[in-house]
Amino acid sequence: MNILAPFQKKSKDVSSQVFKASRRDFIKIGGMLTGGLVLGINFFSCNEKGKKISTLAPNVYLRITSDGEVVIIAHRSEMGQGIRTSLPLIVADELGANWSKVRIIQAEGDEKTYGSQNTDGSFSVRMFYKPMREAGAIAKLLLIQAAAQKWDVPITECDTENSQVIHKTSNKSIGFGELVETAKNSPIPALKDIKLKDRTQFNMIGHQTPIIDLHDIVSGKAIFGIDAVVENMKIAVIKRCPTLGGKVKSFDDKKTLSIPGVIKVIPIKGGDIPPTIEKPLSGVAVIAENTWAAIKGRDALEVEWDLGPNAQYDSTKQLEELTQEVQKSGTLRRNRGDFNKAKAGAKQLIEHTYIAPYLAHATVEPPNALAVIKNGSCEIWAPTQHPQGARDAVASALGINAEKVKVNVTLLGGGFGRKSKPDFIVEAAILAKESGLPIKVQWTREDDLHHDFFHALSVQRIVATIDQDNKLSGWNHHIAYPSISATFDAAVLQAADGELGQGATDFPYNVPSIKVETHDAKAHLRIGWLRSVRNIPQVFAIGTMLDEIAEARKMDPIAQALELLGDDRSITFNEEMVNGTYTNYGENISDYPWETARMKNVIQRVAKEAGWGKKLSSGSALGFAAHRSFLTYVACIVEVSVDSNKKISIHNVHYAVDCGTAVNIDRVKSQFEGGAQFSASLALKSEITVKNGRVVQNNYDGYQIIRMPESPKQIHVHIIDSEAKPTGVGEPPVPPFTPALCNAIYAATGKRIYKLPIDLTS
Amino acid sequence: MAKYSIQVNGKTHEVDVMDDMPLLWVLRDVLAMKGTKFGCGKALCGACTVNLDDTAIRSCSFPISAVGKGKITTIEGISEEGNHPVQQAWEKYVVPQCGYCQTGQIMNAVALLKSNSSPSEQEIEQAMQGNLCRCGTYNRIKEAILSVAAES
Numbered sequence: 001m002n003i004l005a006p007f008q009k010k011s012k013d014v015s016s017q018v019f020k021a022s023r024r025d026f027i028k029i030g031g032m033l034t035g036g037l038v039l040g041i042n043f044f045s046c047n048e049k050g051k052k053i054s055t056l057a058p059n060v061y062l063r064i065t066s067d068g069e070v071v072i073i074a075h076r077s078e079m080g081q082g083i084r085t086s087l088p089l090i091v092a093d094e095l096g097a098n099w100s101k102v103r104i105i106q107a108e109g110d111e112k113t114y115g116s117q118n119t120d121g122s123f124s125v126r127m128f129y130k131p132m133r134e135a136g137a138i139a140k141l142l143l144i145q146a147a148a149q150k151w152d153v154p155i156t157e158c159d160t161e162n163s164q165v166i167h168k169t170s171n172k173s174i175g176f177g178e179l180v181e182t183a184k185n186s187p188i189p190a191l192k193d194i195k196l197k198d199r200t201q202f203n204m205i206g207h208q209t210p211i212i213d214l215h216d217i218v219s220g221k222a223i224f225g226i227d228a229v230v231e232n233m234k235i236a237v238i239k240r241c242p243t244l245g246g247k248v249k250s251f252d253d254k255k256t257l258s259i260p261g262v263i264k265v266i267p268i269k270g271g272d273i274p275p276t277i278e279k280p281l282s283g284v285a286v287i288a289e290n291t292w293a294a295i296k297g298r299d300a301l302e303v304e305w306d307l308g309p310n311a312q313y314d315s316t317k318q319l320e321e322l323t324q325e326v327q328k329s330g331t332l333r334r335n336r337g338d339f340n341k342a343k344a345g346a347k348q349l350i351e352h353t354y355i356a357p358y359l360a361h362a363t364v365e366p367p368n369a370l371a372v373i374k375n376g377s378c379e380i381w382a383p384t385q386h387p388q389g390a391r392d393a394v395a396s397a398l399g400i401n402a403e404k405v406k407v408n409v410t411l412l413g414g415g416f417g418r419k420s421k422p423d424f425i426v427e428a429a430i431l432a433k434e435s436g437l438p439i440k441v442q443w444t445r446e447d448d449l450h451h452d453f454f455h456a457l458s459v460q461r462i463v464a465t466i467d468q469d470n471k472l473s474g475w476n477h478h479i480a481y482p483s484i485s486a487t488f489d490a491a492v493l494q495a496a497d498g499e500l501g502q503g504a505t506d507f508p509y510n511v512p513s514i515k516v517e518t519h520d521a522k523a524h525l526r527i528g529w530l531r532s533v534r535n536i537p538q539v540f541a542i543g544t545m546l547d548e549i550a551e552a553r554k555m556d557p558i559a560q561a562l563e564l565l566g567d568d569r570s571i572t573f574n575e576e577m578v579n580g581t582y583t584n585y586g587e588n589i590s591d592y593p594w595e596t597a598r599m600k601n602v603i604q605r606v607a608k609e610a611g612w613g614k615k616l617s618s619g620s621a622l623g624f625a626a627h628r629s630f631l632t633y634v635a636c637i638v639e640v641s642v643d644s645n646k647k648i649s650i651h652n653v654h655y656a657v658d659c660g661t662a663v664n665i666d667r668v669k670s671q672f673e674g675g676a677q678f679s680a681s682l683a684l685k686s687e688i689t690v691k692n693g694r695v696v697q698n699n700y701d702g703y704q705i706i707r708m709p710e711s712p713k714q715i716h717v718h719i720i721d722s723e724a725k726p727t728g729v730g731e732p733p734v735p736p737f738t739p740a741l742c743n744a745i746y747a748a749t750g751k752r753i754y755k756l757p758i759d760l761t762s
Numbered sequence: 763m764a765k766y767s768i769q770v771n772g773k774t775h776e777v778d779v780m781d782d783m784p785l786l787w788v789l790r791d792v793l794a795m796k797g798t799k800f801g802c803g804k805a806l807c808g809a810c811t812v813n814l815d816d817t818a819i820r821s822c823s824f825p826i827s828a829v830g831k832g833k834i835t836t837i838e839g840i841s842e843e844g845n846h847p848v849q850q851a852w853e854k855y856v857v858p859q860c861g862y863c864q865t866g867q868i869m870n871a872v873a874l875l876k877s878n879s880s881p882s883e884q885e886i887e888q889a890m891q892g893n894l895c896r897c898g899t900y901n902r903i904k905e906a907i908l909s910v911a912a913e914s
Contacts, residue, residue: 218858673899
């Protein structure tokens with residue numbers, strides 16, 4: 001099975017090595033950090049025996065200036081998750097820096113300097129927590145050594161706080177800035193000589209720190225991709241072929257060119273199958289002095305298309321076909337016990353088919369990118385999750401060396417996976433080359449919804465068997481959806497390991513017979529990854545089915561979950577995988593095992609916090625679901641009421657989350673608050689459909705996102721206090737919310753949900 | 763193309779643009795005021811919200827020719843230092859995630875509080891329903907608005 005871009009091996013245990021930056025490094029990082037004490041932090045990974053196996057390039061720089069300012073380079077993309085705050089605060093906490101004297105600079109996309117900056121898969125904190133702490137601690141030791149030497153006291157008597165070194169017994173203190181000259185000339189301490197803070201000493205980790213961009217955002221000064229400007233910049237709006245694999249046959253730009261402000265019309269080659277993520281779609285670009293002229297020019301274009309192989313494609317029909325397909329036997333992907341035997345001996349058999357539609361990312365900032373080509377080099381400004389991917393794609397499209405491409409990462413007005421694909425950045429580069437002008441490509445909302453890398457539609461059938469002793473004896477999960485891999489390789493027709501390992505093949509429950517089967521589903525759109533990816537349809541099906549099984553067994557769903565998780569143990573899955581492996585979000589299962597104790601703990605916590613079993617006012621009901629994704633354990637209880645007009649009100653959402661060490665409590669909470677809203681959108685509102693190969697929905701009226709009046713009212717986030725390694729929080733809130741909501745709706749109305757988005761009127 | 767004289771944040775600007783150009787693109791592309799955002803172009807998401815006199819309008823669907831003598835206020839114009847009570851409340855509750863929709867949310871909230879200085883939760887929900895937030899910051903927006911109302 002194919003390795004998928006978002007599920008690539010992220011890290012082993014990453015460790016760091018700090019070094020003093022050389023003159024060459026200063027040049028490499030564009031003079032951003034010259035002067036003062038400058039440390040580079042070199043990340044490397046280790047094998048199981050702790051032996052260093054590969055040295056990556058230096059990734060992160062830290063500077064302390066002679067006036068005491070601490071500058072930290074942020075090398076991950078900020079899209080609302082708070083990473084520009086959370087990683088620097090880890091360094092600052094270990095260093096003992098005064099946060100108000102810390103300045104954060106966004107790194108450009110440069111793999112040699114920073115290593116991979118691909119920001120997805122909820123792994124930035126997970127991967128960089130330890131090295132960031134080590135970097136802060138090394139800088140701290142250098143400064144303490146300098147102060148101890150000056151005062152002629154033992155280093156053990158010194159500490160740092162508030163950007164000062166302090167000598168506890170004599171009450172002396174000295175600012176970091178004054179120590180820089182001495183510290184600069186000292187050798188870098190070895191990792192074994194540093195002492196990381198005990199967690200009781202943390203001032204920032206595990207506390208609440210407002211995001212560093214807060215004031216710029218509320219005053220309208222924050223620079224998103226759409227706000228990047230260079231002199232003489234022109235705007236391009238593109239008419240793209242409405243069907244995947246279609247191409248421009250001919251076009252007439254007479255009317256377009258008569259619109260004031262329109263400068264040029266340039267066709268763009270594309271429309272290949274597989275589409276990949278770095279190639280543009282076939283289309284015709286209108287280049288104009290301003291966005292409005294470009295939009296009007298695009299409207300006036302007359303294009304004849306060769307619509308290609310997907311011209312007849314109809315998503316409703318495909319859902320019907322897949323519903324037939326999953327009734328058959330599929331490709332076995334996980335096997336335990338003998339499901340047929342369980343079926344033969346069953347007292348009761350429960351069987352349902354679960355349907356979920358295509359979804360679009362619909363970031364409120366539509367894709368956009370600015371490209372300037374000068375003297376054979378290309379400079380990009382873009383809201384990108386993956387600057388190196390963008391750089392390589394641009395280099396390849398322009399036929400130049402990757403070193404000639406510089407990618408500046410702006411703030412992202414939402415990402416959710418869309419902005420890790422560089423197609424829109426390549427469009428800007430191609431047009432800048434063809435026109436000889438600095439070009440900002442601007443997607444409209446219609447472009448975004450018509451030409452996204454869609455979260456694929458899905459049909460899943462689950463058959464569960466209950467034996468004579470009222471035990472859940474068998475579980476057979478059939479899965480059919482176009483794979484993300486098909487975007488890279490059109491021959492792929494079934495789900496990849498990385499997709500199945502998001503709930504389906506890592507089904508953790510103690511059931512004697514488990515069978516997971518996949519079925520063919522052809523891709524007719526560009527398929528991509530959306531926040532929490534395949535966990536969405538898989539956990540919708542699994543979480544609602546478990547609730548139905550509990551009812552059939554006359555058991556409380558929470559009691560059943562605890563029973564099925566069984567004794568405290570680590571689950572590995574791999575011995576039951578057929579023709580594949582369990583990918584565990586890119587981590588070794590030995591480093592991040594699936595621990596039933598942690599799951600039971602969050603379930604018990606959420607039950608307590610939400611008052612599971614309490615009497616509710618009439619018409620209100622609770623629903624439960626729990627799921628581990630991106631290595632984080634989440635249990636969720638949703639309280640709803642449904643009125644006589646079938647209007648659903650979501651009063652309370654309780655999450656219990658075990659994400660290991662929670663670095664910035666406020667941003668963990670905000671990710672869960674937002675994750676509930678994101679899941680509420682897809683549960684209640686959002687659906688992309690396709691007719692004649694074309695996406696039907698044009699804007700936020702057709703493709704709906706939840707709005708304030710119907711959004712979940714109170715979202716309570718209960719974070720397990722933990723010293724374990726930190727794990728992701730961007731995606732894990734999304735999967736369990738939807739089944740918990742469906743189960744609550746069933747408890748309130750007696751209606752089971754088998755299809756998303758939820759429609760109680762049908 | 764036609765010449766217009768418009769008042770934005772207390773200053774008069776002369777612009778020469780197409781008469782159907784939405785105010786959004788006049789602000790962003792002609793006057794280089796980037797705090798007002800583009801989200802949908804059809805008045806469906808509220809990212810482009812500015813105030814015309816004291817009313818919230820969606821500048822993406824409001825042609826320059828309709829502005830007339832009305833006074834436009836954008837995010838850049840509600841305070842010198844970004845310290846309007848609504849902006850302060852947004853900071854206090856750490857409302858933003860990605861932040862892209864927030865200038866529109868703030869401008870909509872400013873207009874709401876001008877017309878109703880102590881809105882109920884339900885009135886806030888009704889008034890803010892035209893402003894989408896894909897990151898899902900609605901509850902903090904509501905808390906921030908309620909806090910401003912409580913202090914006024």
